[in-house]
Amino acid sequence: QKEVEQDPGPLSVPEGAIVSLNCTYSNSAFQYFMWYRQYSRKGPELLMYTYSSGNKEDGRFTAQVDKSSKYISLFIRDSQPSDSATYLCAIQGAQKLVFGQGTRLTINP
Amino acid sequence: GAGVSQSPRYKVAKRGQDVALRCDPISGHVSLFWYQQALGQGPEFLTYFQNEAQLDKSGLPSDRFFAERPEGSVSTLKIQRTQQEDSAVYLCASSLYEMGTIYFGEGSWLTVV
Numbered sequence: 370q371k372e373v374e375q376d377p378g379p380l381s382v383p384e385g386a387i388v389s390l391n392c393t394y395s396n397s398a399f400q401y402f403m404w405y406r407q408y409s410r411k412g413p414e415l416l417m418y419t420y421s422s423g424n425k426e427d428g429r430f431t432a433q434v435d436k437s438s439k440y441i442s443l444f445i446r447d448s449q450p451s452d453s454a455t456y457l458c459a460i461q462g463a464q465k466l467v468f469g470q471g472t473r474l475t476i477n478p
Numbered sequence: 479g480a481g482v483s484q485s486p487r488y489k490v491a492k493r494g495q496d497v498a499l500r501c502d503p504i505s506g507h508v509s510l511f512w513y514q515q516a517l518g519q520g521p522e523f524l525t526y527f528q529n530e531a532q533l534d535k536s537g538l539p540s541d542r543f544f545a546e547r548p549e550g551s552v553s554t555l556k557i558q559r560t561q562q563e564d565s566a567v568y569l570c571a572s573s574l575y576e577m578g579t580i581y582f583g584e585g586s587w588l589t590v591v
Binding site: 411412 | 482509511513518519520521522523526528533534537569571576577579580581582583584585587
């Protein structure tokens with residue numbers, strides 16, 4: 370079993386829809402939870418970063434962490450075609466990041 | 479520099495050839511990481527430096543892989559006697575301090591033929 374599990378998709382939704390992306394993790398020692406966005410042939414860029422259980426909002430993006438069930442989510446409201454990318458959840462324990470497989474998301478105009 | 483810079487962006491190597499991939503982290507960043515990303519997968523940790531000290535190399539897949547950061551700034555990942563399974567994107571990342579936000583470069587795309 371991988372330390373971080375993420376459904377690879379692909380996921381395709383119409384413009385304006387609410388998108389929900391999810392990951393589960395197995396190691397309760399993980400302390401920091403991130404979502405990275407990766408466009409084709411580019412490096413991952415940090416979208417959201419949370420430490421504690423609960424919600425964190427940044428514009429159209431909401432990151433949610435539930436440490437009791439080891440579950441993290443990213444919600445995208447009013448999705449735009451420019452949101453089309455691969456979304457990677459990442460968990461940080463010690464110094465290094467452990468990534469999920471990534472979910473490939475397409476927003477259709 | 480403004481971001482993490484990697485070179486070459488694209489490299490085609492013949493099987494058995496040695497390759498060297500360079501990473502120039504964000505200026506002043508203490509921590510430097512190398513990750514390997516296979517097609518359709520998330521990045522996987524290879525190795526970590528704090529300044530010039532290589533503190534964790536547990537992710538290096540074999541002794542053909544070697545990384546160095548001799549002056550605590552630029553880093554080089556070397557792969558000896560490349561094999562087809564080494565084909566991947568090699569991502570370098572840096573952070574200002576231990577447990578700081580990690581910023582990635584655009585990657586070096588290695589194809590072994």
